Amino acid sequence: MQVINSVKEMKQVRQKLTGTVGFVPTMGFLHEGHLTLVRRAKRKNDVAVVSIFVNPTQFGPGEDLQQYPRDTERDLALLEKEGVDIVFMPTPNDMYPDSYNTWVETSGITKRLEGKKRPGHFRGVTTIVNKLLNIVLPHKAYFGQKDAQQLRVIQKMVADLNMHVRIVTVTTVREKDGLAMSSRNIYLNDEERKAALVLYKVLSVAEELYMRGEHDAARIKVKMTGLINKESLAKIDYISIANSDTLEELTYIDHPALISMAVKIGTTRLIDNRTIG
Numbered sequence: 001m002q003v004i005n006s007v008k009e010m011k012q013v014r015q016k017l018t019g020t021v022g023f024v025p026t027m028g029f030l031h032e033g034h035l036t037l038v039r040r041a042k043r044k045n046d047v048a049v050v051s052i053f054v055n056p057t058q059f060g061p062g063e064d065l066q067q068y069p070r071d072t073e074r075d076l077a078l079l080e081k082e083g084v085d086i087v088f089m090p091t092p093n094d095m096y097p098d099s100y101n102t103w104v105e106t107s108g109i110t111k112r113l114e115g116k117k118r119p120g121h122f123r124g125v126t127t128i129v130n131k132l133l134n135i136v137l138p139h140k141a142y143f144g145q146k147d148a149q150q151l152r153v154i155q156k157m158v159a160d161l162n163m164h165v166r167i168v169t170v171t172t173v174r175e176k177d178g179l180a181m182s183s184r185n186i187y188l189n190d191e192e193r194k195a196a197l198v199l200y201k202v203l204s205v206a207e208e209l210y211m212r213g214e215h216d217a218a219r220i221k222v223k224m225t226g227l228i229n230k231e232s233l234a235k236i237d238y239i240s241i242a243n244s245d246t247l248e249e250l251t252y253i254d255h256p257a258l259i260s261m262a263v264k265i266g267t268t269r270l271i272d273n274r275t276i277g
């Protein structure tokens with residue numbers, strides 16, 4: 001496994017690669033969710049490239065950029081075990097030198113849900129993903145459904161900018177009890193870890209209501225809100241039932257819908273989602 005720390009070297013190495021390249025961008029502190037993407041990339045391509053980069057431009061003021069969990073040694077051992085060919089770990093300064101001046105911004109869907117709550121977040125995401133794709137030039141890039149809006153924003157960017165890469169979606173990997181795996185789960189203490197299950201539970205309840213014939217989005221949201229509010233450690237940031245393509249809020253569910261939410265458990269902000277219909 002080759003570990004590359006500079007953009008220049010990554011571009012040089014890329015030029016010499018032959019066959020199909022599968023790419024998994026991550027912010028590290030890897031878990032089974034990430035590794036599922038990695039395995040898919042490895043199995044379906046001749047060369048598997050994984051990046052580890054905690055992208056500063058997608059964190060807002062007061063967010064957890066400084067505290068974001070990092071364990072490079074462990075990450076590299078896990079990736080080595082998976083048979084990854086190349087790990088690209090650039091420095092922030094190499095990605096964003098002082099002279100840096102170019103931003104990629106997708107409008108429309110980035111103003112909703114996460115984008116509304118975290119202004120500037122998706123501009124950071126689209127910019128870094130664009131840069132990484134330009135450096136690694138993969139045939140396919142793998143993203144998790146866990147970050148459903150991010151996935152749609154990237155699909156939109158790739159379509160709008162006529163990029164060559166194929167975006168592959170991987171379903172959310174969960175802990176045995178249903179909690180979606182996330183690097184941020186490490187922030188939770190035992191009590192919060194138990195409380196965090198409420199996200200999965202209310203998604204299941206929402207789906208069940210829908211399956212039983214409830215198509216009124218407001219009524220489903222009221223039920224979800226009530227259940228989350230019963231959990232004393234949980235505080236709702238938003239709950240959304242939206243058209244799964246445009247992410248526009250639905251009043252009546254007559255189209256595949258993305259139920260998504262951000263909930264603070266103590267000081268940790270968690271997101272989860274499910275597609276219904």
Ligand code: AMP
Nearest residue numbers: 026027028033143144146147172173181
């Ligand atoms: P991150 O390191 O959080 O930026 O995530 C890197 C990639 O892994 C993104 O495409 C995420 O959507 C994906 N990912 C994170 N958690 C999960 C999960 N539990 N299941 C599937 N994919 C995930």
